[in-house]
Amino acid sequence: MKKTYVTSMPNHIGAFLKASKCFSALGINITRVSYNKAVDSHTLFLDAEGTEEQLGKADVELEKIGYLPNSESKTSIVLLEFCLEDVPGSVTSVLTLIHDFNFNISYISSQENGTEYQYFKMGLYVEDLDKISEFLKEAEKLCKVRVIDYNRSEKVYDNSIFYNTYVMGLSQAVGLSADVSRELLVHVNLAMQTLDEQGLSPYRTFDSISKFAELLGASKGSAFMPRISTHKITDNTEISLIEPPCGSNTLLIKSNGRVLFVDSGYACYREEMLAVFKKLLPDFEGMKKTVLVTHADVDHCGLLPMFDEVIASPKTALCFKNEFLGKDGYREENPLHKPYIRICKTLTSYEIVPPDKITVLGRDTGSLREPLTQIGFFNFEELHFEVYEGKGGHLPGEIVLIDYTNHIALTGDIYINVHGLTPAQAEYNQYAPILMTSVDTDPKLCAEERRAILQRLGVGQWQIFGAHGFKKDYSVNV
Numbered sequence: 001m002k003k004t005y006v007t008s009m010p011n012h013i014g015a016f017l018k019a020s021k022c023f024s025a026l027g028i029n030i031t032r033v034s035y036n037k038a039v040d041s042h043t044l045f046l047d048a049e050g051t052e053e054q055l056g057k058a059d060v061e062l063e064k065i066g067y068l069p070n071s072e073s074k075t076s077i078v079l080l081e082f083c084l085e086d087v088p089g090s091v092t093s094v095l096t097l098i099h100d101f102n103f104n105i106s107y108i109s110s111q112e113n114g115t116e117y118q119y120f121k122m123g124l125y126v127e128d129l130d131k132i133s134e135f136l137k138e139a140e141k142l143c144k145v146r147v148i149d150y151n152r153s154e155k156v157y158d159n160s161i162f163y164n165t166y167v168m169g170l171s172q173a174v175g176l177s178a179d180v181s182r183e184l185l186v187h188v189n190l191a192m193q194t195l196d197e198q199g200l201s202p203y204r205t206f207d208s209i210s211k212f213a214e215l216l217g218a219s220k221g222s223a224f225m226p227r228i229s230t231h232k233i234t235d236n237t238e239i240s241l242i243e244p245p246c247g248s249n250t251l252l253i254k255s256n257g258r259v260l261f262v263d264s265g266y267a268c269y270r271e272e273m274l275a276v277f278k279k280l281l282p283d284f285e286g287m288k289k290t291v292l293v294t295h296a297d298v299d300h301c302g303l304l305p306m307f308d309e310v311i312a313s314p315k316t317a318l319c320f321k322n323e324f325l326g327k328d329g330y331r332e333e334n335p336l337h338k339p340y341i342r343i344c345k346t347l348t349s350y351e352i353v354p355p356d357k358i359t360v361l362g363r364d365t366g367s368l369r370e371p372l373t374q375i376g377f378f379n380f381e382e383l384h385f386e387v388y389e390g391k392g393g394h395l396p397g398e399i400v401l402i403d404y405t406n407h408i409a410l411t412g413d414i415y416i417n418v419h420g421l422t423p424a425q426a427e428y429n430q431y432a433p434i435l436m437t438s439v440d441t442d443p444k445l446c447a448e449e450r451r452a453i454l455q456r457l458g459v460g461q462w463q464i465f466g467a468h469g470f471k472k473d474y475s476v477n478v
Contacts, residue, residue: 002031003055004186005046006163007067016044022061026054034193043163045189078132079107079148082120082139086112091120093142098124101135121148163189169210173217174268174347184346191339198336209340212431213347216268219245219424224272227422228280231463231471233406237382240280241471244269245424246432247299247348248467251410252280255381261291262410263467266348267302274306292361292378294412294467295398296320296330298344299432304353313375313389314364315397323352330396331441361399362387371445371452372400382406388456390414393446400453409457409464415450420470429468 009015016035023030023046032047048055062068084090091110098105107123126132139145163185170188171181191209195202219225227243237255244250244265250273251262259281265273278284292311293301296319304310304320312320323329332338344350362376372388378401379385385401392398394413401410409415421429457476464472 001052001055002047002049005048005058005062005068006182006185006189007044007046007062008042009044009067018065019044019046019062019067022065023048023050023058026050026057026061028054028058034189036192036196043189045186045193078124078126080122080124080139081146081148082122083144083146084118084120085143086116086118090118090143094120094139097135097138097142098122101131103135166206166210170213170347173210173213175217175220176346180346180349184343187339187342187346191343194336194339208431209343212428215424215428215431216246216266216347220268220272224269226276227470228276229471233408233463234382237406239408239465241465242273242276242280243422243425243468243470244273245422246428247302248297248413249465249469251465252277253380253383255383258381259287259290260380261289261307262465263294263300263412264291264303264307266299267350268348270303270306270349273303292401294400294410295395297395297413298341298348298350300412300467301353302348302350304357305351307357309359310353310357311359311361311378313362313387313397313399314360315389316399317355317358317360317397319397320353320358321355324355362389365389368392371448372456375399383408385410388453390449391445393442393444393449395441402453402456404458407458407460407462409453409462411453411464412467414446415453415464415472416466417464417469417472420472421468425468 007019009019016033020030028048028050030046031049032045034045035043048058050058059068082091082094084094104125105122108120110118110120112118124132136145136147167181167185167188170176170184176184188206188209191205192202195205224244226245227241229241231239231241233239233255237253240252240254242250242252242265247266247269248263250265251260253260253262281287288309289307290309290311291304291307293304293316296312296316301320310320319329328338329341331341361378365373365375368389368391371391371393373391374386375389376387377385378387383403384405385403388400388402390398390400398412398414400412400414403409454474457474459476462474462476464474466472
């Protein structure tokens with residue numbers, strides 16, 4: 001079995017050697033190591049492979065030598081900016097105060113700016129957070145002091161416990177438990193290592209991840225305000241379109257008294273979406289709940305475990321099965337994308353759908369030659385769809401459903417109404433691609449698929465329901 005160790009090592013010669021000897025003595029193989037002193041001078045990540053008994057002994061030995069951090073530790077980095085008069089010795093009083101409080105400085109930076117003041121930025125290594133409030137009161141007697149928001153800083157100021165501080169901010173934004181936060185810590189390190197090996201700066205990427213988490217958290221509870229609209233299809237059929245601020249739309253198709261859901265949004269909005277469902281469907285609790293999923297992206301599949309039946313294309317069903325078996329999903333199969341998808345799944349509380357709930361729709365056509373290939377038909381009361389599978393421009397297994405009688409098309413993420421996004425959706429779409437690695441797997445191919453959809457629509461007035469944004473009214477003339 002494999003296990004990831006997040007170790008806190010002393011910053012001196014031979015620290016890694018000591019850990020390596022511990023694993024070697026127990027017959028454990030180290031499969032991955034990640035350490036970057038410029039980022040974090042204490043934290044070292046180790047992926048180890050051995051038996052359950054061997055790894056259990058390693059836990060004990062690493063704890064004995066103090067390499068496994070205490071989860072109850074209050075140690076943190078506090079980033080402050082001191083506005084000091086630009087005269088000799090002005091910083092001395094601040095440094096004296098820092099010394100009196102027994103704080104260590106992990107970062108310091110200042111430069112004259114042509115004014116009467118200099119701004120000193122300092123990172124203080126604080127082992128007792130209760131003392132920082134008292135320190136600030138005393139510091140403000142000497143000069144103006146500003147606390148810098150770590151996740152908003154343009155640079156990584158803290159070079160001693162970056163990972164814990166960064167992950168703590170993400171976890172607080174979306175309300176993650178300590179156990180889940182540790183899992184997130186490992187994925188953040190993998191993302192950092194991937195960027196480092198590509199020679200890319202992590203600052204913009206990590207800032208975007210922070211903003212993504214903040215948007216998720218800002219839409220929780222009473223702040224969850226999706227745009228909801230109802231669209232008449234026939235006398236006995238209507239579609240309710242639910243557009244949350246973050247994640248995919250969900251369709252409620254009501255026909256002849258039956259209900260079909262299409263896509264489900266993020267898992268972190270389970271309670272909020274349940275409240276919406278119960279408001280729109282008074283008998284929600286007692287009804288059989290069936291959902292059709294357009295493709296296997298995280299933002300479409302978060303609530304699938306709460307449904308009784310999940311209808312999916314053969315390739316999407318295979319993706320779900322692989323996830324259930326502990327294998328990678330389609331986007332995770334690319335090692336460059338894997339860390340970001342894992343971060344997204346963790347932040348949004350993603351859960352895997354059990355295979356016994358899945359009903360496969362259509363036939364598996366293997367490798368596709370055309371942008372869109374018909375794989376079967378799907379009937380739901382008054383609606384009669386032709387089902388097309390895309391070639392994988394957005395994601396393998398993606399499907400489009402077209403009802404030529406009622407002139408409606410369900411197009412998933414292949415075709416969305418980009419001009420029909422709410423302001424909240426538009427802001428979310430700025431940062432989501434960072435964690436989804438890109439909007440489309442192959443943008444050029446996805447553009448071909450979009451054109452193919454429009455070419456397949458017959459003459460008349462069409463209602464196109466994409467997975468993001470408002471419904472698109474589209475006219476096809478003779």
